[in-house]
Structures are given as C-alpha cells and as structure tokens.
C-alpha cells in the first residue's frame with residue numbers, strides 16, 4: 098500500500114474551513130468538491146494513457162489520451178457522494194459505480210448495503226471516494242471488493258485519515274502495489290467512539306444532514 102499526503106497551502110486552507118464546526122452544509126459541500134479536485138490531480142498521476150496523434154494549427158504532433166478501458170470512480174455512500182462531482186470534473190470520461198456502506202456506531206463494523214458495479218473489473222483502474230478513513234474497516238472492505246472483481250489497481254481518495262486506520266489498511270494490503278491512499282491530511286488519533294480527532298465530525302451528516 099502506498100500513501101500520499103497532500104502538502105499544499107490551498108488544501109490546508111480549504112480543509113481548515115471544512116473542519117470548522119461553524120461551516121454550514123452548502124459551504125461544506127462546495128469545499129469537499131474543491132478538495133477532491135485538488136487531490137484527484139495527485140491521485141490520477143498513474144492513470145493509463147496512450148499516444149494520440151493530432152494536428153495543431155501549426156504542425157503535427159503526438160500527444161496522449163486516456164486509454165481504454167475507462168477508469169471507474171466508486172463513491173462510497175453516503176459521504177463519498179460529496180466527492181463525486183469534483184472527481185468526474187477532472188476525469189469526465191470515467192464511469193461511475195456505487196458502493197453503499199455503513200459503519201455500526203456501536204461495534205464500528207462496516208457492512209455493505211448496496212452495490213452497483215460492473216461484475217468484471219479486469220483491466221480497470223478504480224478510484225474509491227470516501228472522505229473519512231477512521232478505523233479503516235470500511236475502506237479495507239471496499240478495496241477488497243474492487244480487487245476481487247479484478248481491478249488492476251485502486252486509489253482511495255480521502256479528505257482525512259486517522260493513523261490507526263492507515264495502519265489497518267497497510268496491514269491488510271502489505272506489499273500490495275495495487276493499492277494507493279491519497280489523503281488531504283493525517284490527523285492525531287481516533288476517539289473512544291471511533292471519530293477522527295480533531296477531524297470534522299460526521300462527514301455524511303455535515304454533507305446531507307442527520308439521519
């Protein structure tokens with residue numbers, strides 16, 4: 098597993114406003130959208146391309162274009178939906194699959210309640226979107242799911258990660274070059290309820306309201 102932590106003043110600035118408990122839902126949604134676009138720049142560094150010949154008004158040249166099969170973007174519902182638009186803005190030809198996962202608030206165990214993904218992901222590069230990597234249970238299950246269906250590699254894009262969760266993902270994918278985690282920041286720790294500290298609270302609730 099490879100880990101990339103964004104180191105950029107714009108990311109740090111937007112993340113600070115996102116964390117602030119006074120930030121309202123519309124602003125939170127806009128910032129999550131902007132942050133994922135900044136992170137996607139790094140996360141797509143190894144997206145596959147092929148040579149593509151074109152003519153400029155001046156001369157012929159060979160550029161590149163994204164090669165087939167199309168990358169698959171997978172938001173992990175609910176909170177990952179808040180990152181979808183920002184991601185596909187940068188990768189407009191990508192296809193989108195959905196994974197619905199919920200963490201039990203008492204046991205912190207993740208369960209899957211919805212899947213809408215291609216059966217066969219052979220040869221596909223996948224990008225899993227989830228703002229929070231806390232205990233790591235959700236992300237490990239999601240990454241396993243995509244790799245078992247044949248994904249060539251999976252890059253998870255998170256807004257915040259806890260050190261404990263990173264270690265869980267690292268242990269689950271030890272020596273696995275197909276897994277990369279890109280995050281805007283690694284926070285201090287988890288609290289006794291499995292929340293990231295200082296974190297930003299419940300990302301799903303801040304995006305979409307308390308259910």
Ligand SMILES: O=P(O)(O)OC[C@H]1O[C@H](OP(=O)(O)OP(=O)(O)O)[C@H](O)[C@@H]1O
Nearest residue numbers: 174175176199200231232233234235301
């Ligand atoms: O690393 P973990 O300990 O597994 O926790 C992280 C998960 O918790 C949150 O989802 P939640 O279960 O709150 O669902 P929601 O997106 O519907 O709010 C978050 O979006 C992650 O999916």
Ligand SMILES: O=c1cc[nH]c(=O)[nH]1
Nearest residue numbers: 231292293298299300
């Ligand atoms: O801090 C956390 C941990 C898990 N899920 C969240 O939304 N926030």
Ligand SMILES: [Mg+2]
Nearest residue numbers: 299300301302
């Ligand atoms: Mg939630």
